[in-house]
Structures are given as structure tokens and as C-alpha cells.
Amino acid sequence: MSDEPKDQPTNDVTEVVVEAPESSPSKYRAPSPVILAFCMVIVGLLIVLIIQGTSGSGGSAEMSKKERQTLEEEFLRADIKSSRARLNRERIAMGLEPLAGENQAEAAEEVAARLKSDAETLASLAGSFQILLEDKDRDLDLARKEAIDSLKEAQRIRELLEAVRIERDKALLEATRNSTLQGQLDAANNRIALLDAELLRLRDEPARLQQELLACQSERSQLMDRIAQLESELNRVNLFATTENQIMKEAIALFRELRKLEGKPDSEIMAAYSSFGKKLGAEVLKKCDFATGSAEVAPELRSGLMDTVAEVPEGAMIFVVGYASRTGNVDSNRTLSSDRATAVAQLLDAAKSPNQRVQAVYLGQTDRFSGSVPERNQIVEIWQIVAPMQ
Structure with a gap:
């Protein structure tokens, strides 16, 4: 059934009967x-x-x-x-x-004209009520959409809050570990100073003290090895930036721009990469691929990393960015991307010249390098940053 009225036969005179609105109840009701x-x-x-x-x-x-x-x-x-x-x-x-x-x-024409006017007036009132009803429907749809958008925004904020909380806990843990390693290093240096003073004293002692001298030398050698190990671990802690505040000032702008590219179309990503050289003095030197679930640098890549360091000009910064594919657990992939960046950064740091600096960061899961082949996102980017000429 349609809502359109059926055609009615046309008469010379049509009677229009409209029900009057009911009046409020009273004690006396007049007869009809x-x-x-x-x-x-x-x-x-x-x-x-x-x-x-x-x-x-x-x-x-x-x-x-x-x-x-x-x-x-x-x-x-x-x-x-x-x-x-x-x-x-x-x-x-x-x-x-x-x-x-x-x-x-009244003539028949006047009656017909009056009835036509009455019909037009009633049709206009019906049209006005229909427009008001449509306006109310639009307002209701808009309010429903705003409510849905508010719920989505609240969910997004909760997810961001949880991510920030995880980063904070990790930063606190790394800071505590850094402080512990520094304390052990200071204690070892103090012990070496005491042993050096003891060696100076024992050199002039009789031969019976020779064994004690050898024991002290052995202990000193062990402590030197421990110092080297602690310095290596401390260097690794300083080599990897766990928070944005720890990133070197030359690389902070690049890091923020790379983070904003997540989820952008390929054309926008390519345009951004092309502008980084002129705007930030940054360019990609090399990309290192990794096997699924692994942070180990392949042997064929190690020699290539040495050649990469040789291409970096003196005084430049080497910025290493780790990624992981979107397959698997988010937290595991975040750790995996940081381990990959750290592994590459350690090899580059060992081969760099004294006035070159190396730092590693991670950006976790991504699909910016390939939306259809997840393995292509399991990479580490090696950036060279040279401060623009003033």
C-alpha cells in the first residue's frame, strides 16, 4: 500500500468537514x-x-x-x-x-474557489508539519552520530592513556637500571684505585708477598673486564632512547615526523620522505630486513653496516629506527622493534668515528612499507642527519 491518496471523482460542490479540537472539560457541556x-x-x-x-x-x-x-x-x-x-x-x-x-x-464558481482555497490551506499546513517532522528526524540523526563519535573518541583516549602508562613504566624501569649500573661502575673504579695503591706498596715487599701481588693483579684484571662489561651495558642503555625526552635534539624533529606518518597513504609518505632532506637534513642510508620474530642481524648485513658508517660525514648523527609488522602481539612487537634497532645501533656505534653519534629508537608495529606483505615491515631504517647550513 502506498501513502499517496487515490483519485476521487470530482463533483461540482465538495463538502469539507473538519473536526474541531476538543475543549477542556467543564461542569456544563452545551448540546450539540x-x-x-x-x-x-x-x-x-x-x-x-x-x-x-x-x-x-x-x-x-x-x-x-x-x-x-x-x-x-x-x-x-x-x-x-x-x-x-x-x-x-x-x-x-x-x-x-x-x-x-x-x-x-454564492455562485457555484465561488463555492469551488473557496473549497480550492480551503484545500490549499490545509495542504500548506500538512506540508509545514512534514517539514518540521523532517527537521526533527535530521536533528535526531545528528545527535545519534555525535553520541557515537563521542564514544569512539573516549575509546581512543583510553587506548592512548594505556600506551602512555606502559611507556612510563618502561622508562622508570630503565632509569632504575641505569642508576644501578652507574653505581656498580663507580664502586669498581674506587676498588681499582685502592688496588693500584696496594700494588705500589707491594712492589717493594719481599718475595713472600709475590703471590699476594699476583692475586691482586688477577682481581684487578677481573675488575677491568667487569668494568668493560658494565660500560658496554651502560652504553647500550644510553644508546637506546626509551622516551621522546631522551632523543638527541638533532633527531627529535625527524622522530616526530616519522611517527605522524603512521596510517597515511603511500603518496603522502613518499612526499614526506622526499622533503626530509631539505627540511631536516635527514636521508635514509640503508634498510635492514629481519626474519619474523627475530632481532638478530644477518651476517651478510654486518659487512654492509661497516660500509654504511664509512659513508657518514664527520660530525653527522646516525639515527636508527626499528619497526615490526602488525602480525602478532602489540607489546611483543614493540619490544622486538626496539631490540632490532638496538642490535643495529651497537654495530654502528662500534664502527663509528669518535666525533660521530649513534642513537636508536623504535616505532613498533607498522604497515607503511607494505600493506599486503607483512614481512616487508620487519625492518630497521638507518638515517643520516646533518645539521642544515645556517
């Missing part, structure tokens, strides 16, 4: 005009019957046919007047003009 008119007709008929009965029984005066017709016309006029008054009250309540008075005759 229709009931009053009906009662008047009944009373009139009774009077006619009484008159006829009186005439049939030999009353004093006999009512002529014309007088009866006149009486009936008066009753009909009263009925029509009552019906017109009721209809006019209903039309006024609907905002329509009242019908012409009983002394004002």
Missing part, C-alpha cells in the same frame, strides 16, 4: 447544534400534525396548503442556519474563512 436542529425539526413536525389533527376534527380555521409549505420552509431555514453556524465555528477553529451568510448567495 445538530441535536438542537433535530429537536426543532421534530417539534415542527409535531406542530404540523397537531394542526392537521385539529383541521381534520373540524377546528375553527383550516390551514391552507400554502401556509403549511411556508411553515415547513421556515423550519428548514432554521435548520440550515443552525448547521451553517456550527460549520463556521469549526472553520474558524481551523483558520479558514467562514461561509457566506444566509442572505448572501
Whole structure:
């Protein structure tokens, strides 16, 4: 069934009946005009019957046919007047003009024009109500969309908060470990100083003290090895930036730009990489591929890393960025990308010249290098950063 009205046959005069709005309840309710008119007709008929009965029984005066017709016309006029008054009250309540008075005759064209005007007025009111209903529907849809967007934004903020909390805990752990290693290094250096002083004293002692001297030398050698190990671990801690605040100032801008490229289209990523050389003085020297789940540098890449360091100009910075594919656990991939960056950075740091600096960071999971082949995202980028000429 459609909501469109079916075609109705057209008449010369169409009666429009509109229900008036219900009034508020009161103690007294006036009788309906229709009931009053009906009662008047009944009373009139009774009077006619009484008159006829009186005439049939030999009353004093006999009512002529014309007088009866006149009486009936008066009753009909009263009925029509009552019906017109009721209809006019209903039309006024609907905002329509009242019908012409009983002394004002209307032509068929005037009646048709008035009925057409009434129909247009009612159609306009219906159209206005339809527009209001559509506006309300649009407002409801907009409010529903805003509520859904608010829920999505709240979920995104909760995820960001959880990621920041994880980074904070990791940074605190690394800071504690760094402090512990530094304390052990200081204690070892103090012990070496004491042993050096003891060696100076024992050199002039008799031969019976030779074994004690050898024991001290052995202990000193072990401590020197321990110092080298601690310095290596401390260097590894300083080599890897766990937070943005630890990144060297030359690389902080590049790190922020690379992080913003996550989820961007390939054309935007290529345009950004092309602009980094002029804007940041940064360019990619090499990309190192890794096996799935591994942070071990392949043997064929080690010799290539030495050649890469040789290409870096004096005074430049080597910035190593680790990635992982989106397959697997997010936390495991974050650790895997940091281990890959650290492994490459250690090899580069061992081969660099004294006035070159190396630092490693990670960006975790990505699909910016390939959306269809996850293994192509298991890489480490080696960047060269040269401060632009002033």
C-alpha cells in the first residue's frame, strides 16, 4: 500500500468537514447544534400534525396548503442556519474563512474557489508539519552520530592513556637500571684505585708477598673486564632512547615526523620522505630486513653496516629506527622493534668515528612499507642527519 491518496471523482460542490479540537472539560457541556436542529425539526413536525389533527376534527380555521409549505420552509431555514453556524465555528477553529451568510448567495464558481482555497490551506499546513517532522528526524540523526563519535573518541583516549602508562613504566624501569649500573661502575673504579695503591706498596715487599701481588693483579684484571662489561651495558642503555625526552635534539624533529606518518597513504609518505632532506637534513642510508620474530642481524648485513658508517660525514648523527609488522602481539612487537634497532645501533656505534653519534629508537608495529606483505615491515631504517647550513 502506498501513502499517496487515490483519485476521487470530482463533483461540482465538495463538502469539507473538519473536526474541531476538543475543549477542556467543564461542569456544563452545551448540546450539540445538530441535536438542537433535530429537536426543532421534530417539534415542527409535531406542530404540523397537531394542526392537521385539529383541521381534520373540524377546528375553527383550516390551514391552507400554502401556509403549511411556508411553515415547513421556515423550519428548514432554521435548520440550515443552525448547521451553517456550527460549520463556521469549526472553520474558524481551523483558520479558514467562514461561509457566506444566509442572505448572501454564492455562485457555484465561488463555492469551488473557496473549497480550492480551503484545500490549499490545509495542504500548506500538512506540508509545514512534514517539514518540521523532517527537521526533527535530521536533528535526531545528528545527535545519534555525535553520541557515537563521542564514544569512539573516549575509546581512543583510553587506548592512548594505556600506551602512555606502559611507556612510563618502561622508562622508570630503565632509569632504575641505569642508576644501578652507574653505581656498580663507580664502586669498581674506587676498588681499582685502592688496588693500584696496594700494588705500589707491594712492589717493594719481599718475595713472600709475590703471590699476594699476583692475586691482586688477577682481581684487578677481573675488575677491568667487569668494568668493560658494565660500560658496554651502560652504553647500550644510553644508546637506546626509551622516551621522546631522551632523543638527541638533532633527531627529535625527524622522530616526530616519522611517527605522524603512521596510517597515511603511500603518496603522502613518499612526499614526506622526499622533503626530509631539505627540511631536516635527514636521508635514509640503508634498510635492514629481519626474519619474523627475530632481532638478530644477518651476517651478510654486518659487512654492509661497516660500509654504511664509512659513508657518514664527520660530525653527522646516525639515527636508527626499528619497526615490526602488525602480525602478532602489540607489546611483543614493540619490544622486538626496539631490540632490532638496538642490535643495529651497537654495530654502528662500534664502527663509528669518535666525533660521530649513534642513537636508536623504535616505532613498533607498522604497515607503511607494505600493506599486503607483512614481512616487508620487519625492518630497521638507518638515517643520516646533518645539521642544515645556517
